[in-house]
Amino acid sequence: MRIFGIGIDVIEIERVEKAIEAFGDRFLARIFTVGERDYCLKQNRPAVHFAARWSAKEATSKALGTGIGELLSWGDMEIVRRQTGEPEMVLSGEGLGFCSQHGIDQIKISLTHAKLYAAANAVAISIS
Secondary structure (H helix, E strand, O other): EEEEEEEEEEHHHHHHHHHHHHHHHHHHHHOOOOOHHHHHOOOHHHHHHHHHHHHHHHHHHHHHOOOOOOOHHHEEEEEEOOOOOOOEEOOOHHHHHHHHHOOOOOEEEEEEEOOOOEEEEEEEEEEH
């Protein structure tokens, strides 16, 4: 097993709340998948969960060293919940292609949030 890269991100939840208020569904659809939106909107404080997912996507882009842009888009990353409740990063599109090219087999993520902030970290791992 080899670590390709690590990333971390923290965001103020209020920043996400203001973006949702200002841009609504247009903002949510640009950053989050349908599955992510469905999950977050069912929670008591959706912005908290959106913020944690934002941070996980930013942390993943840092772990891969790509940033968010041509090689990895917001829509290439989806945070799903395993049956155990553990968050899992699922890649598609250019992001999946990047990982295949660089032998990255898995991206482990961890999410957290408190009253004012949400944060996440990501570790890109190559098993070979």
